[in-house]
Amino acid sequence: xxxxxxxxxxxxxxxxxxxxxxxxxxxxxxxxxxxxxxxxxxxxxxxxxxxxxxxxxxxxxxxxxxxxxxxxxxxxxxxxxxxxxxxxxxxxxxxxxxxxxxxxxxxxxxxxxxxxxxxxxxxxxxxxxxxxxxxxxxxxxxxxxxxxxxxxxxxxxxxxxxxxxxxxxxxxxxxxxxxxxxxxxxxxxxxxxxxxxxxxxxxxxxxxxxxxxxxxxxxxxxxxxxxxxxxxxxxxxxxxxxxxxxxxxxxxxxxxxxxxxxxxxxxxxxxxxxxxxxxxxxxxxxxxxxxxxxxxxxxxxxxxxxxxxxxxxxxxxxxxxxxxxxxxxxxxxxxxxxxxxxxxxxxxxxxxxxxxxxxxxxxxxxxxxxxxxxxxxxxxxxxxxxxxxxxxxxxxxxxxxxxxxxxxxxxxxxxxxxxxxxxxxxxxxxxxxxxxxxxxxxxxxxxxxxxxxxxxxxxxxxxxxxxxxxxxxxxxxxxxxxxxxxxxxxxxxxxxxxxxxx
Amino acid sequence: xxxxxxxxxxxxxxxxxxxxxxxxxxxxxxxxxxxxxxxxxxxxxxxxxxxxxxxxxxxxxxxxxxxxxxxxxxxxxxxxxxxxxxxxxxxxxxxxxxxxxxxxxxxxxxxxxxxxxxxxxxxxxxxxxxxxxxxxxxxxxxxxxxxxxxxxxxxxxxxxxxxxxxxxxxxxxxxxxxxxxxxxxxxxxxxxxxxxxxxxxxxxxxxxxxxxxxxxxxxxxxxxxxxxxxxxxxxxxxxxxxxxxxxxxxxxxxxxxxxxxxxxxxxxxxxxxxxxxxxxxxxxxxxxxxxxxxxxxxxxxxxxxxxxxxxxxxxxxxxxxxxxxxxxxxxxxxxxxxxxxxxxxxxxxxxxxxxxxxxxxxxxxxxxxxxxxxxxxxxxxxxxxxxxxxxxxxxxxxxxxxxxxxxxxxxxxxxxxxxxxxxxxxxxxxxxxxxxxxxxxxxxxxxxxxxxxxxxxxxxxxxxxxxxxxxxxxxxxxxxxxx
Numbered sequence: 003x004x005x006x007x008x009x010x011x012x013x014x015x016x017x018x019x020x021x022x023x024x025x026x027x028x029x030x031x032x033x034x035x036x037x038x039x040x041x042x043x044x045x046x047x048x049x050x051x052x053x054x055x056x057x058x059x060x061x062x063x064x065x066x067x068x069x070x071x072x073x074x075x076x077x078x079x080x081x082x083x084x085x086x087x088x089x090x091x092x093x094x095x096x097x098x099x100x101x102x103x104x105x106x107x108x109x110x111x112x113x114x115x116x117x118x119x120x121x122x123x124x125x126x127x128x129x130x131x132x133x134x135x136x137x138x139x140x141x142x143x144x145x146x147x148x149x150x151x152x153x154x155x156x157x158x159x160x161x162x163x164x165x166x167x168x169x170x171x172x173x174x175x176x177x178x179x180x181x182x183x184x185x186x187x188x189x190x191x192x193x194x195x196x197x198x199x200x201x202x203x204x205x206x207x208x209x210x211x212x213x214x215x216x217x218x219x220x221x222x223x224x225x226x227x228x229x230x231x232x233x234x235x236x237x238x239x240x241x242x243x244x245x246x247x248x249x250x251x252x253x254x255x256x257x258x259x260x261x262x263x264x265x266x267x268x269x270x271x272x273x274x275x276x277x278x279x280x281x282x283x284x285x286x287x288x289x290x291x292x293x294x295x296x297x298x299x300x301x302x303x304x305x306x307x308x309x310x311x312x313x314x315x316x317x318x319x320x321x322x323x324x325x326x327x328x329x330x331x332x333x334x335x336x337x338x339x340x341x342x343x344x345x346x347x348x349x350x351x352x353x354x355x356x357x358x359x360x361x362x363x364x365x366x367x368x369x370x371x372x373x374x375x376x377x378x379x380x381x382x383x384x385x386x387x388x389x390x391x392x393x394x395x396x397x398x399x400x401x402x403x404x405x406x407x408x409x410x411x412x413x414x415x416x417x418x419x420x421x422x423x424x425x426x427x428x429x430x431x432x433x434x435x436x437x438x439x440x441x442x443x444x445x446x447x448x449x450x451x452x453x454x455x456x457x458x459x460x461x462x463x464x465x466x467x468x469x470x471x472x473x474x475x476x477x478x479x480x481x482x483x484x485x486x487x488x489x490x491x492x493x494x495x496x497x498x499x500x501x502x503x504x
Numbered sequence: 505x506x507x508x509x510x511x512x513x514x515x516x517x518x519x520x521x522x523x524x525x526x527x528x529x530x531x532x533x534x535x536x537x538x539x540x541x542x543x544x545x546x547x548x549x550x551x552x553x554x555x556x557x558x559x560x561x562x563x564x565x566x567x568x569x570x571x572x573x574x575x576x577x578x579x580x581x582x583x584x585x586x587x588x589x590x591x592x593x594x595x596x597x598x599x600x601x602x603x604x605x606x607x608x609x610x611x612x613x614x615x616x617x618x619x620x621x622x623x624x625x626x627x628x629x630x631x632x633x634x635x636x637x638x639x640x641x642x643x644x645x646x647x648x649x650x651x652x653x654x655x656x657x658x659x660x661x662x663x664x665x666x667x668x669x670x671x672x673x674x675x676x677x678x679x680x681x682x683x684x685x686x687x688x689x690x691x692x693x694x695x696x697x698x699x700x701x702x703x704x705x706x707x708x709x710x711x712x713x714x715x716x717x718x719x720x721x722x723x724x725x726x727x728x729x730x731x732x733x734x735x736x737x738x739x740x741x742x743x744x745x746x747x748x749x750x751x752x753x754x755x756x757x758x759x760x761x762x763x764x765x766x767x768x769x770x771x772x773x774x775x776x777x778x779x780x781x782x783x784x785x786x787x788x789x790x791x792x793x794x795x796x797x798x799x800x801x802x803x804x805x806x807x808x809x810x811x812x813x814x815x816x817x818x819x820x821x822x823x824x825x826x827x828x829x830x831x832x833x834x835x836x837x838x839x840x841x842x843x844x845x846x847x848x849x850x851x852x853x854x855x856x857x858x859x860x861x862x863x864x865x866x867x868x869x870x871x872x873x874x875x876x877x878x879x880x881x882x883x884x885x886x887x888x889x890x891x892x893x894x895x896x897x898x899x900x901x902x903x904x905x906x907x908x909x910x911x912x913x914x915x916x917x918x919x920x921x922x923x924x925x926x927x928x929x930x931x932x933x934x935x936x937x938x939x940x941x942x943x944x945x946x947x948x949x950x951x952x953x954x955x956x957x958x959x960x961x962x963x964x965x966x967x968x969x970x971x972x973x974x975x976x977x978x979x980x981x982x983x984x985x986x987x
Contacts, residue, residue: 025874067972068970068972069971069972069975070972071972071975071976071979072975111870133900136891137891137892137896140890140891140896141891141892143890144881144885144890147930148937151934151937151938152937152938158938159934159938162938163927163930163934166926166930167923167926167927170890170922170923170926171923174919174922174923175919177900177903177919178903178907178912178915178916178919181903181904181907181908181915182907184904185904185907185908214912
């Protein structure tokens with residue numbers, strides 16, 4: 003059974019089914035969407051029993067000819083890295099769809115776009131052919147434009163087109179880089195097969211062209227991550243997007259960037275990446291500190307969470323840069339593997355934690371208070387005990403409290419990176435302090451202190467909201483206390499990559 | 505003359521006969537039954553297309569080379585047949601939507617179909633002409649039919665203006681081209697492209713002058729800067745189905761003729777035309793895109809966008825050495841046929857629903873006619889070059905060609921232009937989807953237009969999702985041109 007292909011296209015089938023449902027029947031549309039999202043999640047879980055946990059290489063490959071004349075094929079597969087990100091995607095799509103049951107505006111289009119988006123995101127993680135990868139990469143862009151543009155906040159149109167333009171610049175730069183790689187394969191053996199291109203590294207030793215191709219990929223991924231100074235689309239998009247859109251944006255779409263760095267940039271251009279690793283680490287550290295400081299200055303809770311993403315993605319990039327800097331120094335390969343494990347762990351942790359945080363913002367803003375001002379609240383925990391507990395756990399997880407998932411990730415990143423680029427790591431550790439400060443301050447302002455009488459009668463989490471938030475909180479705690487099963491999977495890819503970079 | 509050679513002309517003959525029949529029938533058929541003439545026109549296109557396919561099979565049996573007939577003035581090869589099929593497709597789709605558009609606007613419905621078929625004959629001739637005189641004549645043939653079609657709605661001053669402007673620009677550029685051709689003839693002593701090719705090396709700098717002047721006529725047909733100024737005005741003023749036709753039919757045939765002239769007639773080691781066209785490509789796409797940004801009228805915007813697309817296609821000629829360029833040129837024009845016709849068809853629906861061609865007036869159309877709006881998403885994404893559409897695969901080929909021959913700067917400029925173009929294409933989607941509907945109620949789509957939209961949509965997606973059959977065809981076509 004081609005389980006990857008099924009997982010990949012189930013949401014697309016769902017979208018096609020939605021096309022034929024009458025748009026007035028909102029309830030049925032929601033249920034069908036949730037059904038397909040759940041089925042996709044289930045399908046992605048079915049990958050697990052087939053996955054050989056002892057193997058580091060890409061496995062479960064499914065392929066078919068597509069445009070054989072030019073070496074384009076349909077080829078999908080998974081390894082430790084893509085497997086965990088796929089699970090993250092399918093889980094968060096289910097929760098987002100569930101959360102969106104309250105969306106009453108143009109329900110059919112909304113749900114249809116969500117399912118399309120899911121196929122786009124899954125395709126990026128599954129694809130093992132550059133042409134296919136590019137198709138999915140762009141496919142994940144279009145639905146988000148509409149999600150922000152139609153269901154977003156007051157400045158939605160501006161935010162949506164900015165998001166679209168920024169990411170398209172990056173995508174096209176990457177397209178040229180892909181073509182450069184392709185045309186430097188020996189004539190007659192040209193292919194877009196990712197594994198084959200990585201094996202041959204056609205641009206190594208070409209000097210300028212390798213540099214250009216590296217920066218082409220870099221631009222695409224750095225905009226997506228987003229790294230400072232390419233981050234300016236993010237606060238707009240995150241703040242204006244509807245809650246579920248922000249969740250997917252933060253939890254999965256940003257990961258496409260870091261995934262690209264780890265999956266493509268590292269193995270394709272180890273020398274060039276090594277050469278520029280310190281520059282990239284500098285940008286990462288700036289992102290860490292800048293993101294944290296700007297987040298601290300926000301009074302809008304959603305903006306605060308958005309900037310905390312810049313900060314957290316900075317940690318991921320720090321670890322990736324560290325791993326790149328360790329290229330060619332076998333004595334550092336253990337540290338590099340640790341850093342990469344941390345990076346992947348942080349991708350997941352950020353996905354789960356920030357996904358939860360955006361839901362937390364949505365729960366209070368969308369149909370309770372219609373305000374997100376951190377200072378407009380106060381003493382909320384007393385009024386909303388369940389909501390308070392969930393929010394505070396997520397914020398603690400985000401600031402890196404031991405025992406929760408964020409800590410494991412950051413710990414691994416710092417331990418790994420410190421042996422390779424100690425100064426940068428030390429500077430980045432400053433970010434942790436600032437993050438702790440602004441989250442604690444936020445908890446204090448929102449949940450503690452005297453209760454704001456305006457909110458004295460707010461209802462606590464209802465059943466559906468609990469269903470969206472509690473699984474994420476459980477995961478934060480479970481993997482915070484016992485990350486080993488996750489790390490074992492992640493480590494497969496990290497050790498494979500480090501072996502290639504030695 | 506060898507009478508047996510006439511079989512290579514069957515598509516042209518069928519179409520000419522049908523056009524003449526239509527012209528006469530228009531006088532005889534009662535006005536309320538003239539829609540019937542449209543079906544006649546459509547039916548005549550079928551045997552013409554079938555003949556092209558049969559000829560393609562015949563060529564295959566001849567061992568994959570082209571056939572030159574009438575003293576080398578006319579070449580039938582897979583390259584020509586490919587463009588003939590594209591041209592016939594354009595005529596067919598435009599006839600289909602014209603059946604709903606023109607009734608009520610003009611009593612001379614049969615003339616519209618007849619002129620469209622005559623223009624179609626011209627397209628078929630352009631794709632095969634391998635002699636300077638025949639080339640000039642076939643281009644004029646298409647032009648004359650197009651002038652009449654653009655100005656067909658005599659009661660509409662804008663249509664009149666379009667026809668006249670088109671005519672004046674066309675006449676001037678054809679004159680310049682004729683001068684260029686006469687130089688080529690004077691220098692080589694022959695009008696056959698094959699003879700010109702053999703002697704062009706002896707021309708020296710005069711060859712550049714001759715090629716440069718000749719470019720004027722082709723540039724006019726494909727809307728290449730600096731011969732593009734007519735485009736937005738004619739596109740805006742002409743009846744929309746005719747605009748749609750002008751944007752794909754003559755453009756594709758213009759590229760076919762230009763390509764054959766350069767690739768066959770002017771060896772690139774003698775005259776460095778790829779470099780000339782690289783510069784023209786850069787200027788054309790940039791000018792088209794920047795000017796399109798400013799437009800509010802959908803038809804004008806598509807006019808500038810068609811200039812930009814001419815610029816993209818010129819990348820193929822600039823990078824002609826690469827097989828990707830040769831395939832890309834053919835591929836792109838097919839994808840462009842579907843996506844651009846589709847965009848104009850949606851413009852027709854929108855104009856019908858809102859009574860306006862202004863983009864802001866199309867606000868909220870997605871609520872009033874969801875399928876048409878969804879089709880427009882595909883067309884706009886395809887015109888931008890976003891997968892999984894034909895436009896993406898086309899651009900992929902063109903950029904690949906540029907990278908292949910080391911024209912990185914041109915590829916990078918193409919990328920920058922693509923990003924610019926996203927802004928105005930998405931501007932249309934913004935109106936359709938993001939803005940609230942200006943008026944309530946569904947928009948009805950006439951049957952012919954609906955069929956045209958379905959074909960355009962299916963075509964745009966099919967060539968994007970499963971390009972292999974087209975890729976195989978264009979590979980054959982380009983090899984034959986090289987012979």
